Amino acid sequence: MKLNIPAFVAALAVLLSAAHAETVRLAVTTSFHNSGLSDTLLPAIQQELGIEVQLLVVGTGQALRLGRNGDVDALLVHSRDAEEQFVAEGFGVRRCELMYNDFVLIGPKDDPAGVAAAASAAAALSAIATFEKRFVSRGDDSGTHTRELHIWSLADLDPDEFGSWYSEVGAGMGASLNTASALNAYILSDRASWLAFGNKGALALLYSGDAELHNQYAFLQVSQARHSHVKAELASRVERWLSGPRGGELINGFRLQGESLFRHNASCNG
Amino acid sequence: MVESILPLELAGACVRRRGKALVGPVDLTISGRELTMVIGPNGSGKTSLLRMLHGLERTRDGTLSWAVSKELARRRQAFVFQTPILMRRTVVENIAYPLIVRGVGRKHAREKAVQWAARVDLDAYLDRPASALSGGERQKMTMVRALITDPEVLFLDEPCASLDGTSTREIEELLIQTRRQGTTIVMSTHDLGQARRLADRIVLLLRGKVHEACSAEGFFRQPATAEGESFLQGGIVE
Amino acid sequence: MNDFLQGLIEAFRLLVTLDQDLVEITLRSLQVSLTAVLIATAIGAPLGSWLAVTRFRGRRQAIACINALMGLPPVVVGLFVYLLFSRSGPFGVLGLLFTPTAMIIAQVFIATPLVVSISHQGLRELWAQYHDLLISLNTSKRQRMTTLIWDGRRALLTAALAGFGRAIGEVGAIMIVGGNIDQATRVLTTAIALETSKGNFSLALGLGIILILLAIAVNLAIHNLLRTERASLW
Numbered sequence: 001m002k003l004n005i006p007a008f009v010a011a012l013a014v015l016l017s018a019a020h021a022e023t024v025r026l027a028v029t030t031s032f033h034n035s036g037l038s039d040t041l042l043p044a045i046q047q048e049l050g051i052e053v054q055l056l057v058v059g060t061g062q063a064l065r066l067g068r069n070g071d072v073d074a075l076l077v078h079s080r081d082a083e084e085q086f087v088a089e090g091f092g093v094r095r096c097e098l099m100y101n102d103f104v105l106i107g108p109k110d111d112p113a114g115v116a117a118a119a120s121a122a123a124a125l126s127a128i129a130t131f132e133k134r135f136v137s138r139g140d141d142s143g144t145h146t147r148e149l150h151i152w153s154l155a156d157l158d159p160d161e162f163g164s165w166y167s168e169v170g171a172g173m174g175a176s177l178n179t180a181s182a183l184n185a186y187i188l189s190d191r192a193s194w195l196a197f198g199n200k201g202a203l204a205l206l207y208s209g210d211a212e213l214h215n216q217y218a219f220l221q222v223s224q225a226r227h228s229h230v231k232a233e234l235a236s237r238v239e240r241w242l243s244g245p246r247g248g249e250l251i252n253g254f255r256l257q258g259e260s261l262f263r264h265n266a267s268c269n270g
Numbered sequence: 271m272v273e274s275i276l277p278l279e280l281a282g283a284c285v286r287r288r289g290k291a292l293v294g295p296v297d298l299t300i301s302g303r304e305l306t307m308v309i310g311p312n313g314s315g316k317t318s319l320l321r322m323l324h325g326l327e328r329t330r331d332g333t334l335s336w337a338v339s340k341e342l343a344r345r346r347q348a349f350v351f352q353t354p355i356l357m358r359r360t361v362v363e364n365i366a367y368p369l370i371v372r373g374v375g376r377k378h379a380r381e382k383a384v385q386w387a388a389r390v391d392l393d394a395y396l397d398r399p400a401s402a403l404s405g406g407e408r409q410k411m412t413m414v415r416a417l418i419t420d421p422e423v424l425f426l427d428e429p430c431a432s433l434d435g436t437s438t439r440e441i442e443e444l445l446i447q448t449r450r451q452g453t454t455i456v457m458s459t460h461d462l463g464q465a466r467r468l469a470d471r472i473v474l475l476l477r478g479k480v481h482e483a484c485s486a487e488g489f490f491r492q493p494a495t496a497e498g499e500s501f502l503q504g505g506i507v508e
Numbered sequence: 509m510n511d512f513l514q515g516l517i518e519a520f521r522l523l524v525t526l527d528q529d530l531v532e533i534t535l536r537s538l539q540v541s542l543t544a545v546l547i548a549t550a551i552g553a554p555l556g557s558w559l560a561v562t563r564f565r566g567r568r569q570a571i572a573c574i575n576a577l578m579g580l581p582p583v584v585v586g587l588f589v590y591l592l593f594s595r596s597g598p599f600g601v602l603g604l605l606f607t608p609t610a611m612i613i614a615q616v617f618i619a620t621p622l623v624v625s626i627s628h629q630g631l632r633e634l635w636a637q638y639h640d641l642l643i644s645l646n647t648s649k650r651q652r653m654t655t656l657i658w659d660g661r662r663a664l665l666t667a668a669l670a671g672f673g674r675a676i677g678e679v680g681a682i683m684i685v686g687g688n689i690d691q692a693t694r695v696l697t698t699a700i701a702l703e704t705s706k707g708n709f710s711l712a713l714g715l716g717i718i719l720i721l722l723a724i725a726v727n728l729a730i731h732n733l734l735r736t737e738r739a740s741l742w
Contacts, residue, residue, distance in 0.1 A: 025606065025689075034706055056606065056687040057702070070595035071605050174705025181707075199707030227595055229603070326643060344646045355641040358634075358659040371647050371655075 023052045024234045025072040027063035029143060030172045032076055032217065035192030035261055037254050041242070044250055049241055051234050059172060061141040067091055067220065070227030074235040075220040078190075079143035083218050092220040093232070096239055096268035099251050100216045101261050103147055104194055105207035106177075107133075107186035115186070121210040122155035129157055132165045134185035138176050139168030143215075148188045151212060177203075190215055195256045217262075219243070243268060275336050275343040275422055276454060277301035278323065282332025285318045285478075293318045293478040295332055300423070300456060305449050307469035307486065308458040311507050315478040316458035317352070317427050323456060324349045324425050348416035350426040354408040361403065361411055362387060362396040368419045386414040390444065406437025413444055417453075424448065426457035430464065442468060462502065466490060474498055476507060515713025519721075522714055530715075534722060537695040540608050540682070541675040542726075544615030548623045548675075549668045551616075556627025556667070557653040557660075560635040571628065577621035582614075586681030589614040593685065606687040611695070614681040619671035626670050630663025631656045665734065669727055676723055696722070 032038065033055060042053050056063070056072060060079045066072045068091050076098070077083060086092045105115055105124055113133045118124035128135050137159065138145035152159055159166055169179050173193040180187035181201035189197075194205060219239050224232040241247055243266035251264040277299050284294030293315040300306060300323070308316050321327040324347060325340065336343035348368075357364050366383035370376065387393050390410040395403060403411060409429055416424060426445075430438040445468060449455055459465055465472065469486035474493075482489065482498050493499045501507045522530045559571060591597050593605045593613070604610045634656055642652050657664065679697035686693035688702060696719045703712035 025687075030705065054606070054687075054689040054692055056689060058687075069597075070600070172705055174707060178704070178707060197707045199709060229595065324644065326640060349640075349644040351640060355637065357638065357641070357655075368645050371645055371651050 022050055022234060023054055024074065024231055024238055025054045025056060026074050026076060026238070027056045027058055027066045027072040028076040029060050029063060029078060030057055030174060031078070031144060031190040031193045033057040034174060034196045035254075036196055036256060037192070037251070037262060040250055040254055041247070044246070045238060045241060048246065049237055051238060053238065059140050060143040060146075067222050070222060070230060073222055073231045074238065075222070076217060077143060077220070078215055078217045079146050080216060080218070081146070082143075083220060086220060091223055091226055093223050094221070094268060096219045096221075096243055096266070098217050098219045098242055098247075098266055099262045099264045100214055101191050101263070102208060102215050103144065103188055103213040104191050104205050105186065106180065106189050106194055106203050107206045108184045109202055109204045111204075111206055113186065116206045118207055121151050121207065121212045124207045125151055126155045126157065128186050129155070129162065132163060134165050134167070134183055135162075136176055136180040136183060136185045136187040137166065137168045138173065138188075139170045140172070142173075144173060144188060144190060147213075147215070151188075154212065191259075192256065192261050195259060195261065216265075239268070242266070272346075273338060275338050275346050277337060278343075278423070279335050280323070280329075280332065283322065283329045283334050284331045285315070285322050285327045286330045291330075291478060293322060293475075294330075296478075296480050297332075298473065298480055298483065300454065303449070303452050303454055304470035305445070305455040305457070305468055306471045306473060307465045308456070308473045308475055309460070309462065309465050309501070310458075310475035310481075311501070312460065314475040316475055318478075319475060320349075320425050320427050320456065320458055345419075346422040348419060348421040348424050350409075350412050350416050350424070350429050352428045352431050354405075354412040356400040356403075356408060356411075359400060360397050361392055361400050364400045364411055365392075365415045365418055368415060372419065382418060386418050387411075390414055390440065406433050406440070409433060409437065409441060410444070413441060417444075417448060421453065423454045423456065426455065428458050428460060430459070430461065438464070462504075474501065511709050511713065514710030515717060518710045518714030519717035520714075522718060530718070532691070533694050533696055533699050534718065536608065536693075537676060537697070537719070537722070538726075540611045540695060541615060541672055544612045544675050545619055545623070545668055545672045547612070547616045548619035548671050549627075549664065551620050552623030552627050552667060552671070553657050553664050554653060555624050556664075557631050557656045559624075559628045560631040560656060561649060561652045571625075574621050574624050574628075578625055580618070580621070582618055582678045582680035582682075583684065585614055585617045586684030589617065589681065589685045605685065606689060606693055608686070608693060611682040611686040611693060614685045615675040615678065618678055618681060619675045622674055623667045623671040626667035627660075627664050630666065631660045634660045634663070662734070665730065669730065672726060673723060676726075677719065 028038065038055055045051055045053055056066065058066065060077045060082065063075050063077050064082055064086055067075045067086065083095050087095050105121065107115060113127045113131045115124035115127050118127060137148060149159065169176050173189060174197065176187060177189060177193065177197050178199055181199050181203055184202055219242060221232065221235045221239055222230045224230045248264035248266065251262045254261055280296050280298040282295040282297065285292045296319065308319060310316055318327055322329055322334065325344060357367060362380060362383045365386055366379040369379035369382060384396060387396055390413065392407060392411060400408065400411060430441055442464065445455060472482065472484060472486050472489040473480055474482040476497060482494050484494065489498065493502055497507050559567070589610065590605065593599050593602065593610050638655070642655065677697060679701050682695060683698050683701060686698065688694050688698035696715055700712045700715045703715065
């Protein structure tokens with residue numbers, strides 16, 4: 001095997017000098033990306049602002065970590081407490097609420113725990129715990145997982161005390177839905193991921209509508225004071241565009257399988 | 271005239287494996303331009319002795335010394351192994367290899383290798399892989415690979431051990447020519463006929479020790495010891 | 509069974525239509541993994557050769573370490589390389605995170621132990637054959653190493669192909685350091701992971717079939733190259 005070292009060095013040089021055009025790196029959660037909304041928004045941003053948004057699709061925990069380390073220019077996540085802490089610690093410029101959708105409770109079509117008729121999200125989860133029907137939890141400190149834990153606490157229940165019917169899979173939304181589908185189990189999902197999910201099996205959407213299931217997405221620009229290389233100017237433009245009328249129009253108009261998924265409710269504070 | 275690396279002197283030298291002496295202690299001197307034949311039964315230590323002389327085995331206890339430094343002496347010796355060591359290369363590349371490692375240019379090394387190949391009738395196989403050669407051809411190739419650097423001392427460890435008559439004759443002819451050109455040869459054999467045909471001097475090795483060392487003529491006329499006589503007559507000697 | 513069939517159909521569709529995205533991620537997969545293996549071999553061949561011809565205290569331990577490194581989970585390598593190249597890490601200023609270069613670096617870490625280990629095994633056998641001859645010819649250590657590398661090039665090729673197999677099929681490390689960014693760092697394996705997470709099993713399976721075909725094609729291409737190199741068998 002001949003090693004053509006000069007050619008290799010040349011190739012490496014080309015790679016290293018790859019043009020850093022007008023690109024912004026945005027860490028987003030799987031639930032946002034799986035909906036397909038990004039496929040509508042990114043080309044529009046490219047066209048109207050001339051900015052290429054590179055998406056890093058990760059869990060909320062990893063997204064916040066990437067932001068803290070300065071590896072992305074902005075975040076689009078849905079975990080309010082963690083977001084506020086991120087801003088308070090000075091990693092984010094401000095928290096800009098952008099849009100919302102909702103979480104939904106998914107489960108076997110025959111609904112053995114009878115959650116469909118529950119009076120609230122907490123009551124629905126209580127029913128699952130009472131009947132000890134199989135439940136799949138993200139278990140990955142994501143926004144969805146945080147919300148699930150919040151609702152258990154509203155029902156005065158502690159998942160640490162649950163039996164084997166409660167499975168923490170420690171995976172992303174898609175992987176967790178795959179597991180739930182295989183186990184024919186209950187699971188809390190965001191509406192977008194559920195609609196876009198291609199392996200529904202015998203699962204169905206059983207419960208939704210409680211105010212506690214409100215799922216707010218926020219845009220967080222990483223602070224240039226912390227990480228001087230961050231492309232603050234470009235990220236600001238993306239933020240303004242998303243929270244402005246064009247963003248609103250595309251977000252409200254986005255439909256998946258005939259359903260409107262996100263409501264634009266832009267409000268930036270700080 | 272280049273300074274001779276000879277004599278080679280062994281004094282009380284041993285080869286040990288895991289503490290056990292395979293050879294020695296041996297006192298022996300190799301000087302003159304002659305062919306020294308090491309004979310002895312299987313397991314008597316012929317191979318180990320030759321390897322020690324060439325520096326492939328560490329000398330324990332006693333001393334091994336050349337007329338010049340070991341490094342200098344090393345450059346003027348060559349070794350032919352009982353089982354030919356074939357490099358995964360063509361015949362001509364195998365023969366040229368010792369020149370290449372000495373810094374001779376590829377073109378010149380190849381020219382010389384081609385000449386040497388012709389001397390042992392390998393010219394038809396120059397660009398074939400060495401592994402395609404027959405047993406006799408392989409040993410002829412390793413012979414000329416050893417001779418291409420024009421060594422002053424040539425060691426051979428039973429070079430004809432597994433060869434047919436024709437190949438043995440060709441190798442012996444090459445050895446006779448080599449000796450005639452002034453190369454000192456030290457070799458081993460288990461073939462008394464070969465010892466008779468080639469040897470100027472005989473070293474009879476028994477149980478790792480030099481039992482007799484004398485002129486070939488004298489040895490074959492009348493061995494000095496009873497074991498020597500028994501070995502010569504084909505008896506079992508331990 | 510239906511999923512398998514769908515996967516085959518999907519692979520066939522992607523191949524026949526020469527899907528633009530597919531071509532792009534396939535080429536990127538090749539670029540990243542081949543470059544990584546080239547570097548891994550440039551490190552592994554001399555190191556394997558050096559380990560074969562050198563005796564030193566702690567050699568066994570060094571070889572044991574390299575063999576153990578072969579089992580390193582790619583995710584760990586990915587995390588390690590991420591921490592090195594994160595903006596907050598020691599090499600952050602280079603801005604290499606989430607680029608193909610970072611993916612190559614991660615795969616070099618993954619492939620090199622394998623290439624070193626397999627090279628060493630092959631060259632050690634060759635060294636056992638050559639040992640007496642090369643000592644007798646008074647060769648320098650450098651000459652011994654280069655002779656082993658040249659004469660053992662088939663073993664090295666086997667090592668390189670094994671390294672390529674590990675690199676091209678790896679997802680854990682490049683997902684972390686590459687980020688699976690569409691049009692920038694997405695490769696076959698990360699695309700498969702993404703489609704699986706979306707529940708698009710047939711597309712994921714189709715991409716998997718293409719990945720295997722690609723690996724087979726690379727292996728065959730290199731073996732053919734060798735066969736024509738010299739019409740001989742050693």
